[in-house]
Amino acid sequence: MVIKTDVLVIGAGPAGSTAAKHAASGGAKVLLMDKKSEIGAPKRCAEGVSNGGLESLGIEHNPRWITRELDGVRLIAPDGTNVWLTSDKVDLPEAGCILERKVFDKYMAMDAARAGAEIKIKTLATRMERNDEGFLVDAECMDEKFQIQAKIVIAADGPESRVARWAGLRTAVKPKDMESAAQFEMAGVQMENNKCIEFYFGSVAPGGYAWVFPKGDDIANVGLGILTTITDKSAYEHLLEFVKNCPATQNAQPVELNIGGDPVGGLPKKMATDNLMVVGDAAGQVNPLTGGGIISGMTGGMIAGKVAAEAIEENDFSEKKMKKYEKECRETIGDSINKYLKVKDYMMTLNDDELNSIADVFKDSDFEKVSTGELVKNLVKVSPKALIKLGKLF
Amino acid sequence: MIVKEWCMYCGECAGVCPRNLIEVRELTLKFTEEHCKECSLCIQVCPVKALEQE
Ligand SMILES: Cc1cc2nc3c(=O)[nH]c(=O)nc-3n(C[C@H](O)[C@H](O)[C@H](O)COP(=O)(O)OP(=O)(O)OC[C@H]3O[C@@H](n4cnc5c(N)ncnc54)[C@H](O)[C@@H]3O)c2cc1C
Numbered sequence: 259m260v261i262k263t264d265v266l267v268i269g270a271g272p273a274g275s276t277a278a279k280h281a282a283s284g285g286a287k288v289l290l291m292d293k294k295s296e297i298g299a300p301k302r303c304a305e306g307v308s309n310g311g312l313e314s315l316g317i318e319h320n321p322r323w324i325t326r327e328l329d330g331v332r333l334i335a336p337d338g339t340n341v342w343l344t345s346d347k348v349d350l351p352e353a354g355c356i357l358e359r360k361v362f363d364k365y366m367a368m369d370a371a372r373a374g375a376e377i378k379i380k381t382l383a384t385r386m387e388r389n390d391e392g393f394l395v396d397a398e399c400m401d402e403k404f405q406i407q408a409k410i411v412i413a414a415d416g417p418e419s420r421v422a423r424w425a426g427l428r429t430a431v432k433p434k435d436m437e438s439a440a441q442f443e444m445a446g447v448q449m450e451n452n453k454c455i456e457f458y459f460g461s462v463a464p465g466g467y468a469w470v471f472p473k474g475d476d477i478a479n480v481g482l483g484i485l486t487t488i489t490d491k492s493a494y495e496h497l498l499e500f501v502k503n504c505p506a507t508q509n510a511q512p513v514e515l516n517i518g519g520d521p522v523g524g525l526p527k528k529m530a531t532d533n534l535m536v537v538g539d540a541a542g543q544v545n546p547l548t549g550g551g552i553i554s555g556m557t558g559g560m561i562a563g564k565v566a567a568e569a570i571e572e573n574d575f576s577e578k579k580m581k582k583y584e585k586e587c588r589e590t591i592g593d594s595i596n597k598y599l600k601v602k603d604y605m606m607t608l609n610d611d612e613l614n615s616i617a618d619v620f621k622d623s624d625f626e627k628v629s630t631g632e633l634v635k636n637l638v639k640v641s642p643k644a645l646i647k648l649g650k651l652f
Numbered sequence: 653m654i655v656k657e658w659c660m661y662c663g664e665c666a667g668v669c670p671r672n673l674i675e676v677r678e679l680t681l682k683f684t685e686e687h688c689k690e691c692s693l694c695i696q697v698c699p700v701k702a703l704e705q706e
């Protein structure tokens with residue numbers, strides 16, 4: 259059996275569903291497939307997003323998928339020095355919220371369905387082959403094996419990024435660019451301010467950071483990401499150590515364990531070829547400093563979906579046409595990804611003592627507003643090393 | 653490759669396999685063993701140490 263479609267989106271994460279929604283709204287016949295039996299579960303995410311990011315995608319807040327509105331950020335140095343960036347201290351704290359990804363991801367897929375996309379769940383893409391009409395994709399749903407003929411494939415298969423590689427793009431991630439992450443969702447978490455997201459820096463999480471993201475008065479995602487190139491312990495082992503020592507989790511109990519990879523090496527050299535675009539984590543569309551990839555992946559998905567609809571209308575699936583996506587993508591999210599890549603590289607050079615002394619200056623600084631960019635600007639002011647490496651960028 | 657019973661099918665191993673040999677299904681992990689060059693990158697990145705070279 260061969261199913262024919264204009265656009266096949268492989269992977270119904272936030273990036274894929276957004277691509278499917280925009281391609282379908284633009285008039286293309288769209289098929290969105292995911293191997294999971296439940297879109298959005300299990301989550302591989304700490305679930306934090308900025309309100310500005312959702313707004314830029316035209317998505318209105320919905321109580322179905324928001325668990326917590328945030329009031330600020332707390333940074334914790336290795337020696338325990340706190341930097342509080344909350345609304346009582348800062349004029350314009352970065353507004354954000356914590357999602358319930360299991361609901362959010364489904365909601366985004368429902369949006370795609372409402373725009374006209376057909377959805378196949380529990381359906382895995384196993385390989386694909388280029389032909390005159392685009393790609394012929396092998397798929398499996400339980401005991402059924404079939405093929406899908408698509409004029410355009412949008413690869414949205416997350417950090418595995420196998421699909422784009424089937425088309426010859428080089429999207430494999432090196433271990434030094436892949437955060438290995440583990441997280442508990444916990445109850446009984448005693449947060450000093452349960453409307454604040456907390457970041458713990460230093461040797462608690464080599465090559466990354468640990469976080470406590472509140473989802474309720476005493477509920478939080480407690481996790482960390484590490485680089486396995488600089489520690490022998492697994493992310494899970496680091497997590498066990500972290501919750502054993504963190505004051506907030508002394509009486510907390512886990513109700514969920516989440517693990518996963520987060521590609522933090524920046525965008526690959528090529529994100530499009532004839533009849534194919536790659537979006538989201540599969541294309542490294544992640545802020546390399548924070549690991550946040552929901553908004554940037556959805557932005558990539560939105561651009562790809564629009565270009566796909568245009569291409570179908572014009573009957574042009576050439577690499578030249580697909581590159582329109584790549585160009586717009588580099589303009590909207592690529593520049594900032596490149597900048598934060600440099601900040602991440604700089605942060606990696608800091609030892610615990612250096613982090614402590616930066617926190618010591620930061621704790622009494624006046625910030626006008628809090629955003630990742632604003633923090634780096636202040637970092638450049640207090641650290642000569644940061645000034646040399648990042649002064650020109652921020 | 654030995655896949656331990658506690659694998660959670662997160663797919664991180666598949667993302668780093670330079671040869672794209674790891675198929676992550678919802679509840680199974682399949683390796684195209686004959687092309688494996690035993691670089692161990694998949695084993696290295698696993699957040700729960702669920703892989704072991706045979
Ligand atoms: C521990 C952790 C914490 C994080 N915290 C945050 C955070 O707080 N904020 C933030 O913004 N980002 C965070 N991220 C990153 C964020 O989760 C990702 O950037 C985001 O999920 C990427 O979306 P996506 O749609 O590209 O991919 P995914 O959400 O990974 O979706 C990919 C989909 O493709 C499907 N798929 C894969 N292969 C196939 C196939 N062959 N056939 C069919 N379907 C397939 C998968 O089942 C999956 O549903 C975190 C990541 C990790 C690991």
Ligand code: SF4
Nearest residue numbers: 659660662663665698
């Ligand atoms: S990285 Fe580990 S837990 Fe994740 S799919 Fe691979 S073997 Fe399983």
Ligand code: SF4
Nearest residue numbers: 669688689691692694
């Ligand atoms: S050992 Fe290397 S080649 Fe073999 S499956 Fe693992 S990552 Fe791929």
